[in-house]
Structures are given as structure tokens and as C-alpha cells.
Amino acid sequence: MNKQQGLNVAIVGATGAVGVQMLKMLEGSTLPIAELKLLASKRSVGQTREFKSQTIRVEEARPESFEGIDIALFSAGGAVSKQLAPEAAKRGAVVVDNTSAFRMDPEVPLVVPEVNPEALREHKGIIANPNCSTIQMVVALEPLRQAYELNRVVVSTYQAVSGAGQSAINELTEQTKSVLKGEKTKTDKFPHQIAFNVIPQIDKFQENRYTFEEMKMINETRKIMDDHTLKVAATCVRLPVAVGHAESVYVELGDDKDVSVDEVIELLSKAPGVTVVDDPEHLSYPMPVDAAGKKEVFVGRIRKDLDVKNGLHLWIVSDNLLKGAAWNSVQIAETLVDSGIVKLKG
Incomplete structure (x- = not known):
């Protein structure tokens, strides 16, 4: 140039x-x-x-x-x-x-x-x-941390194959063709067939039985938020989706914090980089197919835990190749x- x-x-x-x-x-x-x-x-x-x-x-x-x-x-x-x-x-x-x-x-x-x-x-x-899965989660959780503090985070991810690179996308495509033709699939990038399947492993297992991807989420979240006492647990799962990671996240806010869903929606709606998509009446919630190609972190399915006063559930979706x-x-x-x-x- x-x-x-x-x-x-x-x-x-x-x-x-x-x-x-x-x-x-x-x-x-x-x-x-x-x-x-x-x-x-x-x-x-x-x-x-x-x-x-x-x-x-x-x-x-x-x-x-x-x-x-x-x-x-x-x-x-x-x-x-x-x-x-x-x-x-x-x-x-x-x-x-x-x-x-x-x-x-x-x-x-x-x-x-x-x-x-x-x-x-x-x-x-x-x-x-x-890590891509860490990024979208902390973008959605930071407004809650600033407003109410966080005591605990439990996340289960549903991650697209593109997180493993272009060759992983190609493998999903070829395996899907093979399954539809009734042929045997070839596996290279993943430990098992990914087409029409769910693999509860991303990266190698560590001595504590968590995978490296799960430990990345745990350790990175603490480092980014500068809170090494924050309780974080993760389960990372690979899905046969090309683009867009989804996460089910349970958080426990600061002690005795009892906030309403409307308060949380208002807070997240004003947060930088976050778009709230949450309308159960019209079946509106974030999905990878809608997040693909977009920069935002999408949050929906916001609801209080039924047993823990300061517990909150969120569904977080983002394009792992973009914001991630x-x-x-x-x-x-x-x-x-x-x-x-x-x-x-x-």
C-alpha cells in the first residue's frame, strides 16, 4: 500500500x-x-x-x-x-x-x-x-459485576467448529455429506465424529479432569476481571455448528443481592458491546445463526434462579470469529x- x-x-x-x-x-x-x-x-x-x-x-x-x-x-x-x-x-x-x-x-x-x-x-x-468463549462471557458479565459484584460463575459452552480453524469447518462439511450419503466418516480435527453429534471435550484433558479450554475460561476470567478469588467452573462442548458460540451461564451476584429481571435487562441493554434479545412471548432469544457476521454479544433467556435469591441465568451468543x-x-x-x-x- x-x-x-x-x-x-x-x-x-x-x-x-x-x-x-x-x-x-x-x-x-x-x-x-x-x-x-x-x-x-x-x-x-x-x-x-x-x-x-x-x-x-x-x-x-x-x-x-x-x-x-x-x-x-x-x-x-x-x-x-x-x-x-x-x-x-x-x-x-x-x-x-x-x-x-x-x-x-x-x-x-x-x-x-x-x-x-x-x-x-x-x-x-x-x-x-x-479465548473466544471467555470474551463473550465477560462482556456480558462485567456490567453485572460492576453493579452487583459476582461471587460465582458456572458456564456450559456450546461452541462452533470454526473455533478450531478452517480445517475443522471443512471436516464438519465433509462428515455431514458422508452421513447423508450413508458413508463412513473420516475424523481428523476432532476426537470423534462431529457431524450430527455433540462432543463434550475441547482441547486436552488436564490432571484435574477439566480440559485445557475449560481451564482457559476459568483462569482468563479471573485475570481479566482482576479477581483471583472469583469462583468459576466451566464445561466446554463442541457442536456441529459452523460459526457462533453459545453459552448457558449461571451467576451468583454479591451476597444478598436480589435484583429483578427487568433491572438486569435494563442494565445489559445499556452495556457497551451487548445486545439484549429476550422476548419469551415471541420466542425471541439469541441464536448462532443470527449472531454470525455480527460484532455484538447477544444476551437472552434472562431469569432468576428459583432456589438461590442472588442466582441468575443467562444465555450468551456471539460470533466466535469476530468478537471472539x-x-x-x-x-x-x-x-x-x-x-x-x-x-x-x-
Whole structure:
């Protein structure tokens, strides 16, 4: 792209499922981009992508690729981030990393702009983008935490296959075709057939019998909310849905907090990044099919627990590739500029 006043931005993993969405989010972003560099592995070199009526050629991601880059958005896997993110930061770029490589590093801020934007000021070159399922949950819960405090969170997720990448989407598609034809399915990305099935495992099991995905939600929620005493439990489940994570969330508000459903709906309706869809009379509630392609976190099925006075149930849905990954990363970049943490060149 032609150099002009603004930011030099790089996308690492530009041809992957999240990288493609990062490009789309940047196109509609408020960021003044002077130059955009698209980086990927050797096998993607030479591919081209369109950005604001310009054709950009994909280059191989190398340490020297980050010379002169102001902000680098990473989504090419943890191994790539561990290798190249420090190299980018060493060359003066602020890295926004979408993998789990640095999320629990105490020196790296873990940021959702609607929840803890102030943490960006503590960055030392690398900022972590949280797990997709964590992001949408904390966006919906932060208004409740601010107004009433939180004692406990219990979440069951219903996660789309795109959370495991483009190859997982392809596997769902091919398995669905095979099942409908009465043929045997081939399994690669998932431990079992995902088509017409539900798999109560995302990532590897840990010694405590929780999966790594579940522990990510638990630990990341505490870190983002800066509350390491918060009680959090998670069960993460993969569904045969292409895009859009859904979550059933039970929360216990601060001691003796007894709020009405109307109060909660009013509070969430005013919250940044949240859209309430909750009309039982007209069967209106959030669904992945409606959330796909949208940036918001949708909340519905809001109801009081029948036995616990301060207990509340929510149903939370969001596009895992957008708010859960690409859009949150771009939001972080926008916040860095808007707050003056990253200065424009020229």
C-alpha cells in the first residue's frame, strides 16, 4: 500500500479463518492505516487479498517482516506467536496475539476493551487476546459485576467448529455429506465424529479432569476481571455448528443481592458491546445463526434462579470469529490509538 500518515499494520496468519476476518474488520475500522502487510507461512506466499480496493500479496512471516510495523495482529497458532511475537515487539511493534501463548503470562495484559482497557497501559510489547468463549462471557458479565459484584460463575459452552480453524469447518462439511450419503466418516480435527453429534471435550484433558479450554475460561476470567478469588467452573462442548458460540451461564451476584429481571435487562441493554434479545412471548432469544457476521454479544433467556435469591441465568451468543477473535483484536488496536498509547506516524 502507498505510505502516508497513519499506522503500519501487519496481520500474521492472514490466510487463516481468523486472519481473513481480521482483514474484514480492519477494512471497516477507524484505524488510519498507511501500510498493511499480510504475513503467513511459506505455503501461502504469493496469494493475494483485497483491502480497500487494493491488492496485497501475502508474504512469508519472518523476524525482519516487522521492521517499521506499529501494530501486529497475530493469529497463526501458538508456536508461531512464541517464535515471532517477541521478534516483532523487539522491532518496536505492539503485538496483539490471538493465541494462548501469552495469555497467562503475568507480564502480558489480557484485554477485552469493554472490560479492562486500562490494562493496555501495562503492556511491554505484547497484548493477549482472550479465548473466544471467555470474551463473550465477560462482556456480558462485567456490567453485572460492576453493579452487583459476582461471587460465582458456572458456564456450559456450546461452541462452533470454526473455533478450531478452517480445517475443522471443512471436516464438519465433509462428515455431514458422508452421513447423508450413508458413508463412513473420516475424523481428523476432532476426537470423534462431529457431524450430527455433540462432543463434550475441547482441547486436552488436564490432571484435574477439566480440559485445557475449560481451564482457559476459568483462569482468563479471573485475570481479566482482576479477581483471583472469583469462583468459576466451566464445561466446554463442541457442536456441529459452523460459526457462533453459545453459552448457558449461571451467576451468583454479591451476597444478598436480589435484583429483578427487568433491572438486569435494563442494565445489559445499556452495556457497551451487548445486545439484549429476550422476548419469551415471541420466542425471541439469541441464536448462532443470527449472531454470525455480527460484532455484538447477544444476551437472552434472562431469569432468576428459583432456589438461590442472588442466582441468575443467562444465555450468551456471539460470533466466535469476530468478537471472539478478529474484532476484539482490532478493538484493542483502536483503543491503543484512541488512548494515545500508540502514536500515529507523520
